[in-house]
Amino acid sequence: MNTSTLPIRDTPFILAGKAFASRFLLGTGKFQSKQDLANSVATSGTEIVTVALRRIDLDHHEENIIEYIPQNVTLLTNTSGARNAQEAIRIARLAKEAGHGNWIKIEVINDSKYLLPDNNETIKATEILVKEGFIVLPYVSPDLYVARELVKAGAAAVMPLGSFIGSNQGLKTREMIKVLINEIDLPIIVDAGIGAPSQAAEAMELGAAAVLANTAVATAAQPAAIAQAFALAVQAGRLAHLSGVPQKRSLADASSPLTGFLYEN
Amino acid sequence: MKITLNGTIKELPQSVLLTDLVSQYCKNPKHIIAEVNGEIIKSSNWTQKTVADGDTIELVGFVGGG
Numbered sequence: 001m002n003t004s005t006l007p008i009r010d011t012p013f014i015l016a017g018k019a020f021a022s023r024f025l026l027g028t029g030k031f032q033s034k035q036d037l038a039n040s041v042a043t044s045g046t047e048i049v050t051v052a053l054r055r056i057d058l059d060h061h062e063e064n065i066i067e068y069i070p071q072n073v074t075l076l077t078n079t080s081g082a083r084n085a086q087e088a089i090r091i092a093r094l095a096k097e098a099g100h101g102n103w104i105k106i107e108v109i110n111d112s113k114y115l116l117p118d119n120n121e122t123i124k125a126t127e128i129l130v131k132e133g134f135i136v137l138p139y140v141s142p143d144l145y146v147a148r149e150l151v152k153a154g155a156a157a158v159m160p161l162g163s164f165i166g167s168n169q170g171l172k173t174r175e176m177i178k179v180l181i182n183e184i185d186l187p188i189i190v191d192a193g194i195g196a197p198s199q200a201a202e203a204m205e206l207g208a209a210a211v212l213a214n215t216a217v218a219t220a221a222q223p224a225a226i227a228q229a230f231a232l233a234v235q236a237g238r239l240a241h242l243s244g245v246p247q248k249r250s251l252a253d254a255s256s257p258l259t260g261f262l263y264e265n
Numbered sequence: 266m267k268i269t270l271n272g273t274i275k276e277l278p279q280s281v282l283l284t285d286l287v288s289q290y291c292k293n294p295k296h297i298i299a300e301v302n303g304e305i306i307k308s309s310n311w312t313q314k315t316v317a318d319g320d321t322i323e324l325v326g327f328v329g330g331g
Contacts (some may be wrong), residue, residue, distance in 0.1 A: 027331030052330025053298075055271040055323060059294040066327050078330050094325055097298045097305045165331070192331075214331030256330065 008242045013210060014155040016103070016135040017189055018074070020025035023204070025076070025189065027214025028065060028086040031223060038068040040217055040227035043162065048074045050105055050212065052081070053091055066100065075100045076137060083110040085124035092129050104129060105159065113136040115165045119146045139191055142176035147184045148197060158184055159212070161192035166215040168195020171202055171252045181207040197226070197233030204237025205245055211237075266316035280318070284311035290324060298325050 012019035017262050026046040031037040041049060049069055056062065069075065077095035082088035085108065092104045104128070108121040122138045123146065129136050133155045140146055142160035150158055160177050163169035170193060171177065180188050187209035200211040213230050220226040266277050270286075283306060287294045299306045302324040306314050316322065 028329040029331045051327045053325050054328045056326045058290050064296045066296045080330050094298045
């Protein structure tokens with residue numbers, strides 16, 4: 001779908017001063033093959049992908065994932081594996097050294113059961129990394145006060161989780177995310193738990209600036225096809241949001257005239 | 266001499282340049298980041314950096330992640 005032909009002219013998605021045509025971010029974990037990943041990047045038209053850093057495997061030469069991502073796509077390195085702010089900062093510095101820009105998704109997790117982000121450590125890491133010149137996108141449990149701290153710290157966006165990471169449960173935190181959308185003057189990018197294109201559309205209808213998906217794409221039977229479905233759903237949700245989605249009503253309201261035919265004069 | 270490379274102790278017959286150590290373990294060192302004793306060594310300096318006995322070296326690269 002060419003967004004230039006939409007009946008409502010959308011503003012570009014601006015993140016850290018950079019304009020993006022796509023509001024769909026793709027995570028690169030869990031893909032069966034790197035070719036599936038490359039195809040999914042292409043079919044979705046995503047312009048921002050997340051990657052992670054790890055020790056290299058000394059026993060097996062691995063193909064580098066960077067080779068499968070087109071150069072015009074912005075790399076957003078996550079700090080997965082970090083259990084506190086210090087570790088996240090260290091990972092960010094290492095990533096910067098590789099020369100693929102300074103975009104960092106802060107992800108600090110020290111709970112292995114629920115994999116929930118540690119909001120406090122995330123704020124600390126954001127404060128320091130912003131001062132060091134990083135473009136920081138913090139991944140958090142949605143909370144208004146935390147989001148306000150992240151605004152103060154200079155974050156480029158706030159990335160609240162929709163539900164548990166990798167759970168495909170969708171927008172369990174819908175009301176909290178709505179608060180952030182209403183109150184926070186930064187792009188709200190819904191991350192984690194988005195398991196189907198319909199859920200991505202729902203987040204966009206609410207007014208999210210963008211949506212990130214990974215597991216739902218990487219573990220689908222046809223990753224490249226569902227990646228495109230996600231991108232279309234994000235566009236559909238965005239268009240619906242701009243259109244002003246009508247409110248729910250508690251009573252019926254006929255769509256067709258109920259009088260003036262057959263039974264009445 | 267002994268070094269700790271990515272958490273594993275490795276025995277080396279003699280001191281080596283960091284650049285040689287990296288290319289021994291990485292097919293494509295272009296996207297690799299090296300840290301020696303907690304300090305990031307820029308790839309442009311790998312040819313000047315000698316790995317010494319007891320050094321702790323981390324070689325990291327990009328992998329898939331969400």
